[in-house]
Amino acid sequence: MSRDGLAAGTTRAIVAEAGMSLASFHYAFASRDELLRELVHRVVGHELSAAAAAEVPEGAGLADCLRAAAAGYLQHLERExxxxxxxxxxxxxxxxxxxxRPLARQQYRAYTAAATRLLEQAAAATGATWRRPVPELARLLVALVDGATTTWLVDRDTAATQAVLDAAVGLFVAEHSELAR
Structure with missing residues (x-):
């Protein structure tokens, strides 16, 4: 499905590519929809891992942490x-x-939960606090990353996407955070 699209991901095509029987597929998954739910869980996990794995220098500020996470996500996007x-x-x-429809809701709840964890961890690591509720900021972050992802998928301009994410992080941090006193 990553290569040929969602419509090409029939159960028969999946088992043919995997070299397994249809019965084996249904032993692992009750339906294609169950496979899609697992796919959402795994891809969101890979995205979060890529963002969280970014190297952040000692003494980095909140913007540095978020820029590193954005760079890690962008590297994931280029790879996958x-x-x-x-x-x-x-x-x-x-x-x-x-x-x-519940699958789309599950997907975006997972994105928002991942963004919430990222924002909370970055604030805790830097001693910063968020001025607005973290779930609200997480939703904003998901919208920003969605836009950057779609734009990158269209133009594949990594440098421009990195510049946009850097600028977004600067605005995001300036508007919504403060250092703990």
Whole structure:
């Protein structure tokens, strides 16, 4: 699905590529929808791991932490563009199918939870506090990253995307945080 898109990810195509039987697929997953839920969980986990794995220098400030996380995510995006395109495709497809709509909600709840953890960890590591509720800021961060992801998938301009993320972090931190006293 990362390579050929969501529509190409039929259970028959998946088992053919995996070299397994359809019965084996259904032993692991009750349905394709269950596989898609697991896919969301794993991809969001990879995204968060990429953002969290970024090296942050000793004594770094809040903006430095968030810039490092953004750079880590951008490296992930460059390595796994098909996975990120699939996630966008999956969200939009799920919104059109009432049976799958909960999957899109689950996907964005997972993004928001990951952003919440990232913001809380960055604040704790730097002694900063957020002026607005972290869940609200996490939703804003998800919207920023979604826009940057979509734009990068269209133009593949890493330098421009990095510059936009750097500027967004600067504005985000200046507007919404303060150092602990």
């Amino acid at each position: 563009p098909g996975a990120e395109q699939l996630m966008l495709e999956l969200a939009l497809h799920s919104l059109r199918d009432p049976a799958l």
